[in-house]
Amino acid sequence: MAAGSPYADMIGARRNRATGEPILTVSWSQEIEGRPGFVHGGVIGGLLEMACYEALTAEFRNEPLPRMKPINIAVDYLRGAVPIDTHAVAHIVRIGKRVANAAAVCWQDDRSRPIATARMHILLDR
Amino acid sequence: MADFFNIAGVERMVSGHTSQIGLRYVDHGDDWVELAFDYQPKLAINDSGVLASGPVISLIDSACGLSIVARRKVLRPMATLDLRVDYVRAAPPGKAIVARATCYRIARSVSFVRCLAHDGNADDPVAHALATFFFTGD
Secondary structure (H helix, E strand, O other), X not given: OOOOOHHHHHHXXXXXXXXXXXXXXXXXXXXXXXXXXXXXXXXXXXXXHHHHHHHHHHHOOXXXXXXXXXXXXXXXXXOOOOOOOEEEEEXXXXXXXXXEEEEEEXXXXXXXXXXXXXXXXXXXXX | OHHHHOOOOHHHHHOOHHHHOOOEEEEEOOOEEEEEEOOOHHHEOOOOOOEOHHHHHHHHHHXXXXXXXXXXXXXXXXXXXXXXXXXXXXXXXOOOEXXXXXXXXXXXXXXXXXXEEEOOOOOOOXXXXXXXXXXOXX
């Protein structure tokens, strides 16, 4: 639903299984630049959302994957994202019958210094 | 459009990623800006062509930032502090998405913005957002 989609390919987001977690990574390109010298906030938001979908998809590895629809997302921007690789991963806080709550984090060279975090609610259509 | 883009530096805010998603200027007023992008298959989140929300976040983030410029009439370097988006309803594939962002308060370091996005009828929005920005110092 996220990695491999036309949008993910457009911004250059790909799965990164270096740690076994459902991490997504985007390499720097002029095409994702927002204010000069920094990744666009929308790319970071989009990446955090896709990380939530990836984490949720992983939770359903042993059962049918419901249709997932975004309800809302709240992104906190913590540091400017400079022209290097950007990574994001999410963990699922709760899966209810109809709604899932996910928490995502985005970082660059140092995972202990996040550049953005997000909370997301996703509607499960099953 | 001309008077708005005469504000020094604004043209640099509509390059890079914003041109990747085909963002275009629609209109602006004293404290608001409208931007839009047309539907393109490359903006989909799946093979059925459903629009990804990433481009919608980009559209809203850009419109919100520019609404501060519209209100202040001067471009000061700024960064998004937080952005919350409610996806009020699904946007069927094929339609352009328009976002109108209104900056309702500029304080010394932080500005407050709200934004509605729709796909043709402003009374039937697809997304509603609130954002804050801070001036990164000049």
